[in-house]
Amino acid sequence: MNKTTIIGAGIGGLTLGVALKQQGFKVKIFESAKKIKVVGAGIILGCNAMQVFRNLGLAKKVAEKGNLIERMSITDQKLKNLSSISLEYFVDKYKIANYAIHRADLHKILLGEFDEGEVIFGKKLIDIDIVERKLNFEDGTDESFQLLVGADGVQSIVRKSIFGAQEIRKAGQICWRGVVEHPMPEEHINEFRESWGKGARIGHGRINNQLIYWFGLINSVQAPEMHEDDDLESLFNAFDPFLNEMIAKTDKSNLHIGEMTDLKLLKYWYKDRICLIGDAAHAMTPNMGQGAGQAIEDAFALANQLSDAKGDYLVAFPEYQKYRKKKVDKIVKTSWSIGNMAQMENKFLIGVRNIFMKMIPTFVSRNALKETFKI
Numbered sequence: 531m532n533k534t535t536i537i538g539a540g541i542g543g544l545t546l547g548v549a550l551k552q553q554g555f556k557v558k559i560f561e562s563a564k565k566i567k568v569v570g571a572g573i574i575l576g577c578n579a580m581q582v583f584r585n586l587g588l589a590k591k592v593a594e595k596g597n598l599i600e601r602m603s604i605t606d607q608k609l610k611n612l613s614s615i616s617l618e619y620f621v622d623k624y625k626i627a628n629y630a631i632h633r634a635d636l637h638k639i640l641l642g643e644f645d646e647g648e649v650i651f652g653k654k655l656i657d658i659d660i661v662e663r664k665l666n667f668e669d670g671t672d673e674s675f676q677l678l679v680g681a682d683g684v685q686s687i688v689r690k691s692i693f694g695a696q697e698i699r700k701a702g703q704i705c706w707r708g709v710v711e712h713p714m715p716e717e718h719i720n721e722f723r724e725s726w727g728k729g730a731r732i733g734h735g736r737i738n739n740q741l742i743y744w745f746g747l748i749n750s751v752q753a754p755e756m757h758e759d760d761d762l763e764s765l766f767n768a769f770d771p772f773l774n775e776m777i778a779k780t781d782k783s784n785l786h787i788g789e790m791t792d793l794k795l796l797k798y799w800y801k802d803r804i805c806l807i808g809d810a811a812h813a814m815t816p817n818m819g820q821g822a823g824q825a826i827e828d829a830f831a832l833a834n835q836l837s838d839a840k841g842d843y844l845v846a847f848p849e850y851q852k853y854r855k856k857k858v859d860k861i862v863k864t865s866w867s868i869g870n871m872a873q874m875e876n877k878f879l880i881g882v883r884n885i886f887m888k889m890i891p892t893f894v895s896r897n898a899l900k901e902t903f904k905i
């Protein structure tokens with residue numbers, strides 16, 4: 531079997547590595563970071579991601595380290611429900627549940643599937659000699675490749691090397707993420723709630739037996755660095771005291787701040803022997819909690835196509851794109867629209883939005899999720 535080289539040991543690159551190894555491929559992953567430095571944050575793994583992990587034999591480990599999510603709710607800023615959906619229907623349909631987990635735990639689980647020398651840290655790709663099939667790294671070394679997959683995130687060097695610079699759209703929103711030990715009322719332990727206010731929102735849910743993961747967003751066109759000294763308690767003081775206490779208790783030295791962006795839709799996710807997955811191919815705003823889920827689905831689909839085509843990339847890469855792109859493009863667009871709706875500032879429109887949210891019948895929310903969770 532061919533050797534596949536992957537750039538980036540994020541969730542997408544590692545899942546692809548695991549899936550390819552299980553199909554008998556040799557893999558080598560190059561990661562720029564000296565060691566995995568995962569932000570102090572959680573992640574929701576929808577039952578689409580969990581179906582892939584079940585197929586890779588990892589679902590049990592994720593379930594053991596994470597927290598079961600049985601319900602997703604949108605509330606107003608005072609935690610009054612606007613819309614809430616039980617995920618039981620999908621558990622019945624796909625025979626697997628949704629989980630939230632600490633990002634560090636997920637990375638540990640994925641890294642545990644590799645042998646010595648398969649994931650190489652401290653190797654930052656700086657450019658690719660496509661004709662000679664050579665990767666040049668920042669440390670002056672180079673490596674040849676047969677098949678190359680760019681799993682190197684939204685600022686992908688692999689993507690830039692094959693397609694040139696692409697537009698990264700800024701949503702005009704700044705997001706803080708943190709984890710904290712904070713008592714969660716029993717009835718909300720298996721629920722992930724997002725609370726929409728005026729030009730701001732807070733999401734929160736348990737990610738294991740101790741920790742709550744939360745994120746808070748405000749509208750701002752300033753760079754994240756300009757917000758480093760912001761007083762979060764006053765920024766979010768219109769929200770329910772439970773949410774404010776949770777933020778106040780969080781160790782601020784472990785907070786992660788970033789701006790919300792996505793990538794203008796690409797026409798192709800591959801060129802010759804080089805293919806893209808995850809955020810490198812289709813970074814999306816996180817409003818549907820699906821960026822990693824889609825990277826995980828990409829990884830599984832690409833490994834299956836390469837295996838079916840016995841490593842023939844001329845067959846596998848177009849088939850992979852055909853299988854995945856329509857679904858992903860829709861999620862990118864829907865995520866962007868949800869972000870705009872969630873961050874409204876006009877009081878009248880917020881009132882209309884909240885009434886509308888309360889009127890959405892369960893079957894409508896369920897149908898929207900049905901497509902997302904189908905792999």
Ligand SMILES: Cc1cc2nc3c(=O)[nH]c(=O)nc-3n(C[C@H](O)[C@H](O)[C@H](O)COP(=O)(O)OP(=O)(O)OC[C@H]3O[C@@H](n4cnc5c(N)ncnc54)[C@H](O)[C@@H]3O)c2cc1C
Nearest residue numbers: 538540541542562574655682683808809819820821822823
């Ligand atoms: C606030 C927020 C909340 C989110 N919540 C969720 C959620 O609940 N559920 C969900 O499914 N998704 C969520 N996402 C999205 C999710 O985090 C991303 O979509 C996902 O991490 C993408 O994975 P990836 O492997 O494609 O890219 P990345 O995670 O960006 O990984 C890329 C890797 O490549 C490495 N790299 C980059 N450049 C180079 C180079 N030149 N050479 C070598 N290595 C390189 C990086 O160091 C990194 O390790 C959220 C995102 C945000 C911003």
